[in-house]
Amino acid sequence: MPSTDPATQPARAGIAESTPAAVQVRGLSVRRGGRLVLPGIDLDVRGGVVTGLLGPSGSGKTTLIRAIVGVQVIEGGTVQVLGEPAGSPGLRRRVAYVTQTPSVYGDLTVTENLRYFAGVLGAPPASVERAVEVTGLRQQAKQIAGSLSGGECSRASLAVALLGDPELIVLDEPTVGLDPALRRDLWRTFHDLAARGASLIVSTHVMDEADRCDELVLMREGRVAASAPPAALLEQTRTASIEDAFLALAASPTEAS
Amino acid sequence: MNRRIVLATSSRILRQLRRDRRSLALVLLVPPVLLTLMKYAFEGQPQAFDRIGPPLVGLFPLTLMFVITSIAMLRERTSGTLERLMSMPLAKVDLLAGYGLAFAVVGTVQATVTSAVAFGLLGLETEGAVWLVVLLAIGNALLGMALGLFVSAFATSEFQAVQFMPAAILPQFLLAGLVVPREQMARPLEWLSALLPLTYAYDALALVAAGDLSGRLWLDVGVVAGCIVLALVLGAATLRRRTA
Ligand SMILES: Nc1ncnc2c1ncn2[C@@H]1O[C@H](COP(=O)(O)OP(=O)(O)OP(=O)(O)O)[C@@H](O)[C@H]1O
Ligand SMILES: [Mg+2]
Numbered sequence: 065m066p067s068t069d070p071a072t073q074p075a076r077a078g079i080a081e082s083t084p085a086a087v088q089v090r091g092l093s094v095r096r097g098g099r100l101v102l103p104g105i106d107l108d109v110r111g112g113v114v115t116g117l118l119g120p121s122g123s124g125k126t127t128l129i130r131a132i133v134g135v136q137v138i139e140g141g142t143v144q145v146l147g148e149p150a151g152s153p154g155l156r157r158r159v160a161y162v163t164q165t166p167s168v169y170g171d172l173t174v175t176e177n178l179r180y181f182a183g184v185l186g187a188p189p190a191s192v193e194r195a196v197e198v199t200g201l202r203q204q205a206k207q208i209a210g211s212l213s214g215g216e217c218s219r220a221s222l223a224v225a226l227l228g229d230p231e232l233i234v235l236d237e238p239t240v241g242l243d244p245a246l247r248r249d250l251w252r253t254f255h256d257l258a259a260r261g262a263s264l265i266v267s268t269h270v271m272d273e274a275d276r277c278d279e280l281v282l283m284r285e286g287r288v289a290a291s292a293p294p295a296a297l298l299e300q301t302r303t304a305s306i307e308d309a310f311l312a313l314a315a316s317p318t319e320a321s
Numbered sequence: 322m323n324r325r326i327v328l329a330t331s332s333r334i335l336r337q338l339r340r341d342r343r344s345l346a347l348v349l350l351v352p353p354v355l356l357t358l359m360k361y362a363f364e365g366q367p368q369a370f371d372r373i374g375p376p377l378v379g380l381f382p383l384t385l386m387f388v389i390t391s392i393a394m395l396r397e398r399t400s401g402t403l404e405r406l407m408s409m410p411l412a413k414v415d416l417l418a419g420y421g422l423a424f425a426v427v428g429t430v431q432a433t434v435t436s437a438v439a440f441g442l443l444g445l446e447t448e449g450a451v452w453l454v455v456l457l458a459i460g461n462a463l464l465g466m467a468l469g470l471f472v473s474a475f476a477t478s479e480f481q482a483v484q485f486m487p488a489a490i491l492p493q494f495l496l497a498g499l500v501v502p503r504e505q506m507a508r509p510l511e512w513l514s515a516l517l518p519l520t521y522a523y524d525a526l527a528l529v530a531a532g533d534l535s536g537r538l539w540l541d542v543g544v545v546a547g548c549i550v551l552a553l554v555l556g557a558a559t560l561r562r563r564t565a
Contacts, residue, residue: 157409171341181405
């Protein structure tokens with residue numbers, strides 16, 4: 065339910081909210097290193113779609129993602145994920161998280177990494193093959209992760225999240241350093257996953273990726289500046305590109321809608 | 322505790338160790354080489370070699386597992402894999418048991434190789450059973466692992482983690498009674514040594530080496546076991562699901 069306070073209410077385009085919210089954030093505040101990084105935000109993330117999380121560097125995307133996954137110490141507010149409080153033991157099987165910096169074992173091969181995490185998740189061996197395939201790592205499957213290129217390594221890290229059958233997949237800048245063809249393939253994969261009922265939250269710096277999202281959340285200085293589908297956002301801001309929309313929102317700090 | 326996860330974790334850790342051929346060679350070769358050095362350094366007083374030899378065989382695994390675990394755990398923290406594991410359906414005890422199992426295997430191999438060299442090739446004499454020395458060595462490997470796991474939480478770089486060896490283990494070696502009998506130490510140090518786990522690990526080995534299987538041996542073993550559990554509990558407390 066959107067808050068009634070106009071100052072904190074994100075721009076909503078009055079979309080029919082039939083799908084239950086995958087994530088419900090209420091009054092979330094997070095302090096990091098003594099500074100209030102998230103000063104109390106409200107947000108609903110629709111289920112079954114790809115939601116893009118955009119915002120300048122340092123705007124709090126990673127912090128919000130960490131709170132959703134339940135690995136962030138929070139100061140106040142609530143975060144409900146798939147109907148349970150974020151970080152609940154029951155969610156550890158249902159939510160997959162890919163950190164911004166790749167997190168795989170550098171001294172194991174791609175396949176060995178995936179086999180291990182599949183073992184922890186109890187995912188079938190076939191899911192390892194599939195994850196390798198989807199992330200385009202067939203050639204690197206037997207390569208030590210520490211010797212992968214930057215983009216390959218982040219794909220290996222992403223592959224781990226595709227093991228098992230997570231209902232919510234949270235990806236922190238998964239497409240950094242990838243070439244356009246691969247990026248397109250991965251976005252296709254994201255939408256395939258969403259079509260099969262999964263919800264995805266994908267943070268990105270790349271504005272042209274915003275068009276590929278079903279929903280957008282724009283963050284600015286720890287606040288949600290806007291939350292709407294791309295088309296609705298363009299309409300509201302009377303702009304032609306998400307980049308312009310973003311700049312328009314940045315220019316009117318007090319009146320987001 | 323989940324058996325599948327524990328086994329997956331320990332085989333993953335063993336695989337990582339196996340991949341690092343040089344470290345593995347050091348783990349297996351350094352203790353025999355040091356013992357060989359000592360044998361000939363003590364050529365003039367063979368009874369001294371027979372006194373400190375068996376305890377050393379049993380204490381090498383502790384030192385090594387301490388270093389290996391603290392660095393492995395630190396890497397797990399800094400590479401983000403720990404955060405990843407903590408967001409997965411893995412209980413902390415699964416991770417600890419996985420590490421324990423893997424290092425028990427390494428400790429067993431190391432203790433066996435070291436004993437074979439010491440008691441076989443170097444002619445080290447002991448009143449007690451060699452297999453008891455090996456068994457205590459494996460227990461000490463676990464103690465080293467548990468301590469390493471705990472201190473790794475206080476290191477923010479591998480450089481710091483390596484320093485914990487001389488900082489946390491070396492003093493215990495000096496005070497355990499191996500170098501100087503504890504009764505001959507300054508009083509406060511004698512008291513202090515009674516609080517250190519290595520003192521009991523050493524005492525148990527010295528008793529076995531002397532063929533003394535009295536109740537004191539079991540007391541020592543009990544204290545070491547208690548320290549392993551305590552360090553593991555403290556170590557588990559440093560594994561946080563949520564971080565700032
Ligand atoms: N551990 C920390 N201690 C202190 N401050 C922190 C810590 N982590 C993050 N911050 C601060 O919190 C703010 C938000 O960080 P966050 O990582 O969420 O930003 P971001 O939007 O993900 O940025 P980027 O796009 O560069 O990844 C930043 O100003 C950052 O400096
Ligand atoms: Mg970030």
